Every structure is written in structure tokens, then in C-alpha cells.
Amino acid sequence: MKLRDFILRRLILAIPVVFGVMTMTWFLSYIIGNPVAMYINTNTPASAIPAIRRAHGFDEPLYVQYFLYLSGLFQGDWGISTSTSFRPVTEIILLKFPATIELSMIAMIFAIVLGIPLGILSATHKDQKIDHIMRIFALAGVSMPIFWFALMLKHVLYFQLAIAGLPHLPGGERYTLIRYLSFKYTTGFLLIDSLFFYGDFTLFVDALLHLAMPGFCLGYLTIAIITRMMRSSMLEVLREDYITLARSKGLTERVVIYRHALRNAMIPTVTVIGLAFGSLITGAVLTETIFNWPGLGKWAVRAIFSSDLAAINGFTLLVAFIFVTANLVVDLIYGVLDPRIRFG
Amino acid sequence: MATEELVLKITGLKTNFYTYEGVVLALDGVELFLRRGDTMGLVGETGCGKSVTARSILRLVEPPGKIEEGEIIFFDSDDRSGKITPIDLLQLHPEEMLHVRGKRISIVFQDPATFPNPVFRIGTQIAESVLLHQDLSREVVEMKIGEMRNSLTGDLPEERRSQVVEKIRYYEQQLDEPPEPDDKDKKKAAQIVAEEMLKLVKMPSPSSVMMQYPHELSGGMRQRALIAMALVCNPEILICDEATTALDVTVQAQVLNLLNELKKEIGASIIIITHDMGVVAETCNWVSVMYAGTTVESCATVDLFANPVHPYTAGLLTAVPKLHDTRERFPQIRGTVPNLITPPSGCRFHPRCDYCTEICKKEKPELKEHRPGHWVACHNPLS
Ligand SMILES: Nc1ncnc2c1ncn2[C@@H]1O[C@H](COP(=O)(O)OP(=O)(O)OP(=O)(O)O)[C@@H](O)[C@H]1O
Ligand code: SF4
Ligand SMILES: [Mg+2]
Numbered sequence: 001m002k003l004r005d006f007i008l009r010r011l012i013l014a015i016p017v018v019f020g021v022m023t024m025t026w027f028l029s030y031i032i033g034n035p036v037a038m039y040i041n042t043n044t045p046a047s048a049i050p051a052i053r054r055a056h057g058f059d060e061p062l063y064v065q066y067f068l069y070l071s072g073l074f075q076g077d078w079g080i081s082t083s084t085s086f087r088p089v090t091e092i093i094l095l096k097f098p099a100t101i102e103l104s105m106i107a108m109i110f111a112i113v114l115g116i117p118l119g120i121l122s123a124t125h126k127d128q129k130i131d132h133i134m135r136i137f138a139l140a141g142v143s144m145p146i147f148w149f150a151l152m153l154k155h156v157l158y159f160q161l162a163i164a165g166l167p168h169l170p171g172g173e174r175y176t177l178i179r180y181l182s183f184k185y186t187t188g189f190l191l192i193d194s195l196f197f198y199g200d201f202t203l204f205v206d207a208l209l210h211l212a213m214p215g216f217c218l219g220y221l222t223i224a225i226i227t228r229m230m231r232s233s234m235l236e237v238l239r240e241d242y243i244t245l246a247r248s249k250g251l252t253e254r255v256v257i258y259r260h261a262l263r264n265a266m267i268p269t270v271t272v273i274g275l276a277f278g279s280l281i282t283g284a285v286l287t288e289t290i291f292n293w294p295g296l297g298k299w300a301v302r303a304i305f306s307s308d309l310a311a312i313n314g315f316t317l318l319v320a321f322i323f324v325t326a327n328l329v330v331d332l333i334y335g336v337l338d339p340r341i342r343f344g
Numbered sequence: 345m346a347t348e349e350l351v352l353k354i355t356g357l358k359t360n361f362y363t364y365e366g367v368v369l370a371l372d373g374v375e376l377f378l379r380r381g382d383t384m385g386l387v388g389e390t391g392c393g394k395s396v397t398a399r400s401i402l403r404l405v406e407p408p409g410k411i412e413e414g415e416i417i418f419f420d421s422d423d424r425s426g427k428i429t430p431i432d433l434l435q436l437h438p439e440e441m442l443h444v445r446g447k448r449i450s451i452v453f454q455d456p457a458t459f460p461n462p463v464f465r466i467g468t469q470i471a472e473s474v475l476l477h478q479d480l481s482r483e484v485v486e487m488k489i490g491e492m493r494n495s496l497t498g499d500l501p502e503e504r505r506s507q508v509v510e511k512i513r514y515y516e517q518q519l520d521e522p523p524e525p526d527d528k529d530k531k532k533a534a535q536i537v538a539e540e541m542l543k544l545v546k547m548p549s550p551s552s553v554m555m556q557y558p559h560e561l562s563g564g565m566r567q568r569a570l571i572a573m574a575l576v577c578n579p580e581i582l583i584c585d586e587a588t589t590a591l592d593v594t595v596q597a598q599v600l601n602l603l604n605e606l607k608k609e610i611g612a613s614i615i616i617i618t619h620d621m622g623v624v625a626e627t628c629n630w631v632s633v634m635y636a637g638t639t640v641e642s643c644a645t646v647d648l649f650a651n652p653v654h655p656y657t658a659g660l661l662t663a664v665p666k667l668h669d670t671r672e673r674f675p676q677i678r679g680t681v682p683n684l685i686t687p688p689s690g691c692r693f694h695p696r697c698d699y700c701t702e703i704c705k706k707e708k709p710e711l712k713e714h715r716p717g718h719w720v721a722c723h724n725p726l727s
Contacts, residue, residue, distance in 0.1 A: 240458065241459045248446060249445065249473045249573070250477065251442070251476065264462070338462070
């Protein structure tokens, strides 16, 4: 009951944010250029432009245009991506989104599976050797630019090993192109398609190998952020009185840490994880470009270079929605982790 | 004091804190003894080391603190045979210490706002200790019998009824030698034990409190919940570290009364840490006074109030305001509490003492039986 009210309230609160973002992108497309640009490119004959104007309502008053834009968004008309052979933005997003999500998910899994235990380890071994190593590892993660790290990783684990004729990780793409040619996706998620729809285990492994380097690369920053957050919130929680109480009950150190401290320490960490998920999508822009990953990030980069306004808008909107959704999920997890929040 | 009466005996306990400013010599030879069934007050000014003593007993002193030396002998009595085994808690393997904490010796802390874990239900937090320390096999069988009996009160066809009666008989036979219960039954039984405990500490509407989180309770209720957590495994010794200080006066009185009543019920020996002499007078039959990390006086409560022998205790008692007090200014002990990084030599009280002599500055007075049943650590006791 209470949880349902809580979810509803958060959902309602998300609505103005979404509207705000939509308004902002609309406004920006006016500032950056003429919104008609969403529907034309250099090859469009000049004589056709007035017709296009009219067709999309660009000669109407501003407020009408605004509502046309909004209703367009709701009806799935996000404009035409001029840099991608004039296909509708929504179609391309649907096509490329799974690749990006798959990569981000792997990065996120790396980040959570490594970040949380490393943070705990670091906190419980504070100022010992293992803690110092973890802290250097995390510091490197937050301070290394992602493109540099990606290039270095690719250079060592792909180029150098390949030159030396050693087994190496694939340097790009989602699967070995020569072997599988153009794979027909069902869901768009290669790991799922290969395993459940084609039952092709070698392709699954191939996909995993292709994900390893870009996934880790994209996730490293998040691993580092989560490790640091987990370490500091764990250290803070371990100083709390309720930990002393737990110890005074005769619980083992393991139970004290993993039952009593972890859940409390997770509360701030979950925020960071939620925010990080949003930034993974933006981080994918660089990673996808370097690893030639056929996802949204690479598409967005090309769109920027060719002033493909509709594509840029679409990408911005999508990232914003992901941020909003991630925040929503964070709030929900919060409510589950911390009973005090449901009433706040 | 005859050791067979004792349940806890601390000698020469030293605990230090290694801070950036220097080594805080927080406890410097604390001596305490607690007789079985007694309620002992542990009093002293703030910072004199009462809490550190309590934590040292359970070995809960956390870094940068370290227990340096001393003996903490716990005379554990077996519940069934009544056989008493002395255990030096400081020599105990950390793993064995886990069986002492919460089971043989438990502690109720000062601040009910910060001590319960905010993310777990009260019931879960009490049941946790039960699951950890109690065998529960008997409780599980009793629970099953109870459930069967309950179902008998409803409308049952005759045939079914006789089956249930048969089942009850079967379980009753198990009572003498209950089988190892499975985890699910154990958890249920632990919840029942926990709820019983909440009733015992007079928690209002215990069954709903079981399902509530700490932030949903008042301070007094939380303190009751903490007491329930501490008592649920029938400890030999209960330490209350200023368990009532954070509560307002009426609630304080309720909790103290509760402790007095519970004492009869569970037969634990109690240490009440406080700086309120009124609390000591009302609840404790024995009292130990601490000053700057040392025990200075230890005797029956009446004896202390009538004839304090240590200059510090005497000063402490005259500073307590009384009803119909006509004094304009309360006498206070001159000087201030010493810094424990560089404590005064000899008797730690000497810079503030009116009876100080040469030997006091050089030699630390030992806690000695000054007259029968009255221990004091002073070179020049008052009477
Ligand atoms: N974590 C710590 N770090 C450094 N010093 C500490 C620490 N904990 C306690 N001490 C020192 O130990 C001494 C005793 O502290 P303790 O908490 O036992 O006092 P107390 O008698 O319980 O006082 P109060 O009545 O205020 O609770 C203090 O002087 C303090 O300086
Ligand atoms: S030992 Fe000396 S200084 Fe200490 S209390 Fe006794 S008389 Fe005073
Ligand atoms: Mg204290």
C-alpha cells in the first residue's frame, strides 16, 4: 500500500521533468538552427523547402509549433535523420539502442560486480596494503580520460598481441563479421539472440569476447566511482552505533558487515549507480567510436559531425529519458532499502 | 570478597586510545567486582571511562583503542547444573568471545535514537539474537503444539479432530527430546520468543511493534526494544550504559522501574552506568566510583551515601543538590578533569585533592578494603 503510493508519487514527479526536457530540446533546435533542417539536407532542392515547411507546420505560430512538436514526439515522429539515409529517428533508435544498452549493461555489471566488493574490501582493510591498491585503482579510474584508456586498452590487448601473433581480444564490432556475416537480430541483444533464438553458443562466446574490452573500458569510470562511494559510505556506516550494537549481540564480523552495514552503506551507493547508468550512455559515445560499436553513441557522433539536428535531438531526448528513468529506479530502490524514506 | 559470590571480577584493566594528539590512557587499572544478583552502579564524571570499561568487558573497544592489560574474570554458571567456571574474557579466543556477547553478557547503550539498525524491523533485530544464541528446538515443538491446539478451537469434523489430537500427543512426546528443527520453524519460533520478550519489557502493542522500524517508535519504546534485545537470551550480566540518560524524566523512571522488575524475573546481575546519584540511590545496592580511569571507591550504596571515604566521592556527594537545600552556591571540586594523555602522577586526583600528601604525588594508591565491605583507593582515607 505505502510502497504503491510512494511509486505513484515519484512517477507523477517525473512528468514535469520529462516535459521540461522535451521543451528544452525543442527550444535548442530553434537556437542551433532552423528546425526545418531536421527534414532536409544539402541535396534537397530549394524549391521543395516551403512545402516541407508547411507539411511540418513550421509556418504556424510558435505555440502551435510547440504543440505540434510535442504531439509529434508522442506519436513517434522524432524527425528524419538526414545523416542516416533519411530514415526516421525513432526507427534508428530502435535499431541501434539494443547495441548500446547491451554494452552499457555489461559495463554496469562490471561496475557493480567489481565496484561493490572492492569498496567493501577497501573499507574493511582500511589503510592496509589492499586498501592502498584499491584506492590507486579507483583514482586511476576517475582521472583517466575514457578515450585515452580505450585507445591504450585496444592498443595493448588487441594490436600488440595481434602483431605478436598471440591470442588477443577483438578490437571492435559486436561479433566476428567474417564468420557470421550480417547477423539477423531478433531482439537486437546479441547475447540473448545468440543463446535463445539461435542456440549458437560459439556466437554467444564470440559476442562476450567482443563485449569484454569496450564493456570494461566503459565501466571502469563507474567501477571507480562505485568503489570509492562504497568505501567511504561503508567506513561511515562502520562507525555507526548500530554496528556496535550488532557486534555486542555476538554476531560474527561477516554478518555485521554483510547484513547490518552493507544495506545501510548501499543507500548512498545506489544513487551513484543510478546516475552512473545515465552517464554510461553518454560515455558510450566515445567508447563506441573507438571500438567501432554499431550503437547509438557512434551514430550520435556522426550526427554531430553532419549537423543532423533530428538525430542529435533524438539522442538528447533519449539520454534524458534514461536519466529520468534511472533516477526513478534509484528512488524506488531507496524506498526498498531504507524504510525511513517511504514516509518522507 | 569471597570469589564464589562473584559473577564478574576486573583487576588492573588498562585501555589506551592511540590518537594523533598522543596516547590517551583512558583506563589505568580499573578494579571492579560484581556479586551475583547485585545491581551495581558505576558512577563518575563524564570522561572518566565508564563507557570504555563497559566496552572493554565485552571487548568492543574499537581502534584506535586497545585493551592493554588486566584481567576480566567472568564466573559463568551453567544454566542446568549451576556449575561455575571462571573465564578470563581477555584471554578468550575472539570466536569464543562471540558466545559471550549478547548471550552471557549483554549491554544496553546510551542513545536509543542511534543504536537500533534503521533498516531492519524491531522484531527481526530481536529475533536475530535468539536465532544466534538459542537452540530453539523445544520452542519449535511448543509452537507446533500451540498451533494444533488453536486449530482445535475451530469447527472441525470429528475425524479430523482426532487426527489433530493424535498429532498433539505425538509432539508432546517430542518435548523431552526435541528433534533438530528446520530453519523456517526456527525463524517462526524466534519471532514468538522475541514477541514474548517485548511483552516482558512492557512494550505497548508488541505484535505491531514487531513489524515496525526503529524510526516509527518513541524514544522510550526504542529503549525498551533495546532492553528486549539485550535480555532476550537471558544473560548473566546486563550492562546498562546510561540507558536512561537520553530519555525524559518520566520515561527514565519507567525504564528504571522496568529494570528493577525484570531483575527479579530473569535473575541477571546488573551494572548501571550513570552520573546520576539519584538513579544509583534508587536502583543499586552496590556502587563503584570511578575517577579519571581508575576505581576510587566501591561499597554498598547506603554505606557510600552515609560515609564516603574517598575525598573525590565526598566532594561528589556534597555537590548533589538536595530538596530544601539552602546553599547559595554548590560546593564544587576545585580544578578540572585531568587530561588523560598526560595524567597526574601518583594518585590521579591529587591536583584537586584537599588531603593530598607527598606520597600521593608519587605513588598510585591501590584499591584496598578499608573497612569490611568498603573498598577505597586513597593514601589518606577520610574516616
Ligand atoms: N574513540 C576514542 N578516541 C579517543 N579517546 C577516546 C575514545 N573513546 C573514549 N576516549 C577517551 O576515554 C575516556 C573515557 O571515555 P568514556 O566514554 O568511557 O567516558 P564516560 O565515563 O563514559 O563519559 P560519559 O559520562 O560522558 O559517557 C575519555 O576521556 C576519552 O578521552
Ligand atoms: S590518594 Fe592522596 S591525593 Fe589521592 S585522593 Fe587520597 S588523599 Fe587525595
Ligand atoms: Mg559514556
